[in-house]
Amino acid sequence: MSTIYNSKMSRRESLKRIGTMGAVIMVGGIPVACDTAEPEVASLSSTPTQGHWPEIELEAITGPTYGTDPIISNPTVPWSLTLTDVQRDQLAVLSDIICPADERGPSATAVGVPDVIDEWVSAPYASQQRDRVHIINGLQWLDDEAQLRFNANFVSASSQQQIKIIEDIAYRSQYDVPEFEQGARFFSRLRRLVFGAYFSSPEGIEDIGYMGNVAIVGEYPGPTEEAMSHIRQVADSLGLPPITEYVVK
Amino acid sequence: MASFEGFEYEVIIVGSGAGGGMAAHVLTEAGIKVLLLEAGRDYDPVTETPMFQQGHEAPLRGVSTSDKNFGYYDATVDGGWQVPGEPYSEAEDSRFMWWRARMLGGRTNHWGRLVPRFTPADFKPFSFDGVAMDWPVGYDEISPWYDRCEEMIGVCGDNPGLDDTPSSSDGVLLPPPKPRVMELLLKSACESLGIAAVPMRRAILTQPKDDRQACLWATPCGRGCSIGAAFQTTTSLLPWAMSSGNLKIVTDAMVREVHLNDEGQASGVTFVNRTNGEDMRIDGDHIILAASACETARLLLNSKSELFPNGLANSSGEVGRNLTDSLGAGVSGYIPALRDRPKYNEDGHTGNHLYIPWWDREGQKKGTLNFSRGYHFEVGARFGSPGMGIAGSADGYGKDAKDEIRSNYGTNIGLSLRGEMLVSDDCYCEIDEDTTDQWGIPVLKFHWKWSDQEINQVAHGLEWGRKIIEAMGGIVNNPDRTAEEAIEEGGQIIHEVGTTRMGDDPATSVCNQWGQTWDVDNLYVMDGGVFTTNPHKNCTLTILTLAMRNASRLAEQLSA
Numbered sequence A: 001m002s003t004i005y006n007s008k009m010s011r012r013e014s015l016k017r018i019g020t021m022g023a024v025i026m027v028g029g030i031p032v033a034c035d036t037a038e039p040e041v042a043s044l045s046s047t048p049t050q051g052h053w054p055e056i057e058l059e060a061i062t063g064p065t066y067g068t069d070p071i072i073s074n075p076t077v078p079w080s081l082t083l084t085d086v087q088r089d090q091l092a093v094l095s096d097i098i099c100p101a102d103e104r105g106p107s108a109t110a111v112g113v114p115d116v117i118d119e120w121v122s123a124p125y126a127s128q129q130r131d132r133v134h135i136i137n138g139l140q141w142l143d144d145e146a147q148l149r150f151n152a153n154f155v156s157a158s159s160q161q162q163i164k165i166i167e168d169i170a171y172r173s174q175y176d177v178p179e180f181e182q183g184a185r186f187f188s189r190l191r192r193l194v195f196g197a198y199f200s201s202p203e204g205i206e207d208i209g210y211m212g213n214v215a216i217v218g219e220y221p222g223p224t225e226e227a228m229s230h231i232r233q234v235a236d237s238l239g240l241p242p243i244t245e246y247v248v249k
Numbered sequence B: 001m002a003s004f005e006g007f008e009y010e011v012i013i014v015g016s017g018a019g020g021g022m023a024a025h026v027l028t029e030a031g032i033k034v035l036l037l038e039a040g041r042d043y044d045p046v047t048e049t050p051m052f053q054q055g056h057e058a059p060l061r062g063v064s065t066s067d068k069n070f071g072y073y074d075a076t077v078d079g080g081w082q083v084p085g086e087p088y089s090e091a092e093d094s095r096f097m098w099w100r101a102r103m104l105g106g107r108t109n110h111w112g113r114l115v116p117r118f119t120p121a122d123f124k125p126f127s128f129d130g131v132a133m134d135w136p137v138g139y140d141e142i143s144p145w146y147d148r149c150e151e152m153i154g155v156c157g158d159n160p161g162l163d164d165t166p167s168s169s170d171g172v173l174l175p176p177p178k179p180r181v182m183e184l185l186l187k188s189a190c191e192s193l194g195i196a197a198v199p200m201r202r203a204i205l206t207q208p209k210d211d212r213q214a215c216l217w218a219t220p221c222g223r224g225c226s227i228g229a230a231f232q233t234t235t236s237l238l239p240w241a242m243s244s245g246n247l248k249i250v251t252d253a254m255v256r257e258v259h260l261n262d263e264g265q266a267s268g269v270t271f272v273n274r275t276n277g278e279d280m281r282i283d284g285d286h287i288i289l290a291a292s293a294c295e296t297a298r299l300l301l302n303s304k305s306e307l308f309p310n311g312l313a314n315s316s317g318e319v320g321r322n323l324t325d326s327l328g329a330g331v332s333g334y335i336p337a338l339r340d341r342p343k344y345n346e347d348g349h350t351g352n353h354l355y356i357p358w359w360d361r362e363g364q365k366k367g368t369l370n371f372s373r374g375y376h377f378e379v380g381a382r383f384g385s386p387g388m389g390i391a392g393s394a395d396g397y398g399k400d401a402k403d404e405i406r407s408n409y410g411t412n413i414g415l416s417l418r419g420e421m422l423v424s425d426d427c428y429c430e431i432d433e434d435t436t437d438q439w440g441i442p443v444l445k446f447h448w449k450w451s452d453q454e455i456n457q458v459a460h461g462l463e464w465g466r467k468i469i470e471a472m473g474g475i476v477n478n479p480d481r482t483a484e485e486a487i488e489e490g491g492q493i494i495h496e497v498g499t500t501r502m503g504d505d506p507a508t509s510v511c512n513q514w515g516q517t518w519d520v521d522n523l524y525v526m527d528g529g530v531f532t533t534n535p536h537k538n539c540t541l542t543i544l545t546l547a548m549r550n551a552s553r554l555a556e557q558l559s560a
Helices: A011-021 A085-098 A113-122 A124-150 A159-169 A172-176 A178-199 A200-208 A225-237 B019-031 B126-131 B139-153 B183-194 B237-243 B294-303 B361-367 B398-408 B452-471 B540-559
Strands: A023-027 A030-033 B002-003 B008-010 B011-014 B034-037 B247-248 B253-260 B265-274 B278-283 B286-289 B327-334 B376-378 B412-420 B428-436 B442-447 B523-525
Touching: A023 B008, A085 A124, A085 A159, A085 A178, A113 A124, A113 B452, A124 A178, A124 B019, A124 B278, A172 A178, A178 A200, A178 B398, A200 B398, A225 B019, A225 B183, B002 B278, B008 B034, B008 B237, B011 B265, B011 B452, B019 B034, B019 B237, B019 B540, B139 B540, B237 B247, B253 B278, B253 B294, B253 B428, B265 B286, B286 B294, B294 B428, B294 B442, B327 B452, B361 B398, B376 B452, B412 B452
Parallel strands: B011 B034, B011 B286, B034 B247, B286 B523
Antiparallel strands: A023 A030, B002 B008, B253 B265, B265 B278, B327 B412, B376 B412, B428 B442
């Protein structure tokens, strides 16, 4: 994959940071400043950065699509995966921050969410290619931000450090904070992909309680007694006419 | 009697969807030999339908792409909003979307199977409100044909006896499935507003019929149905016609022109073999066009002769005009009171079990509404198979976000407005003289413009849809969206009809009430092109029913 990265941080902004951050600052994989004068830099200070966004330009993926007449009863994916190992590691960490294991279901990585996202952003369709730009820039931004705040890349930062950054981009209200707007939009997109991939996996389907896609012989059974009793209560609490089953005329 | 590859036939049918499939069945059952030309490839739902496959088994979890506009598993072959190599164009400031398929059975393989009947007023709209034109047939004449058609294809539903829901004869309908709990809550909310939610009629077998099995209450109908429970011509009319021994089907046969002989009779067609690009000219004594409203208009307009320099059977100039689609707009919301509601299997027949028919014809009679005709609401409200959009509006991350998604599952409701647009001089298709498709056939150019009628109707629907969701204790999404923003594009509802309309007057219509063109009496149209107007009720049942009636008359004449 070809990436051409131009840092959008101004030279002046970069230099200003040197005083507090020190060491080698890598942004987008390219060193932008070097200062060994103040080695004690990585910390939990988590000072929010001023705005920066990688703006990595990506060559469009132009490989084969599945076409307008794929064998839909026997699906195959005709394109290759394109994320680097580093990006997949980042996605793994992020996926489990977004969707951790709990008492009701496994974690995102346990059901292969990073693979689904790799397939997604590697697909040669326009809307997936737009997501690819979002995701790859977002992953780079997280590394840049971790470097600037903690002098570490995102994956090797401590969990606490990772969360410090995530907290700044995890909520849509952060769209209104200029330095985090891009990051927050990236995170929203990633959240949808992670949960979409998780809950559509066999484990996720069970977790959320979808009980369909099974053949039933005879009449459709309709709601259970428990579901009927619940909906009657809901109608009652809303002051609606009592729930009555439809009687075929 | 003409012949093709050793098969002798009297009738050529162009198209194997609802109209062509029905015509083929009716004629061949009466002992008439038929050659059916289908532009798309052969297709067998029994072996090709992805029954029970889940999203995670498909590329991109099965989401819509530019290759498969309704998702990976949608039955449509080589089609959607674009057909490779077969473009169409739009006039300046016009937007129109044209869904096509290139497969045996056409769009019947993936349609919604919603089959409401038109009402007596729907057939005589001009008599009722003075707008547009009356159909040359009335409900009383069509009603027995509706019965026969419903009985044949298999329709589940009910006769609630409302103004907008004409009843079928006793014993015609199959029982509807039980409503889901959100539909029951909707029904209760509607009652509180003085309107009704009743079973949606769908062409789904809820009991076995002939060699078709009953619905097994799973797997979306849009994929097609390998067991024949969801009606499509490829599991019913076409195999029945084939078993008569009187039908030959030629697939990959894209008709480019209908020929006229010196006596002014249709004498045959030329089709291009889509597998090798070669033209083939064949003869025919009677020709039925059922290629879909717009393809049929295109074919007629491209069939020019000395007698018909503006297109075959177009002495009225009406071919391609009077194009309408159903109005579409969505209202959605979520019902907080339903968070964490008890789980059970809500697949049912995978469509809406209840819907909201149009309720206010009285208002129109009294002049309290600022639009003609009406609409209905289709309902989407159930525990569906979770897909890539499941996160919805969840914010944040971690267990809180995960729990939020779980709690919200099955709380969303969507109401889809389907309304009647009026015939308009602004909406039509014509030949784009500058563009041809990959076979060298000139393509269609669409002209489209909404009038106040459509905008006012959608505004009314948005207001009522919001009222209904609020009565359910719901929170409406996009409560400030205007009708202009909400109205879907022309063609997007895929109910395009009217381009070869029938009427009583050859000067203002293309076909008579039998689908027979006024200009060429051995040339018939049996697709949605013949619709005089486009009532809000989904068009396919009436396409099937008119084709059944009109092909029956032709069969009688040919057998006499």
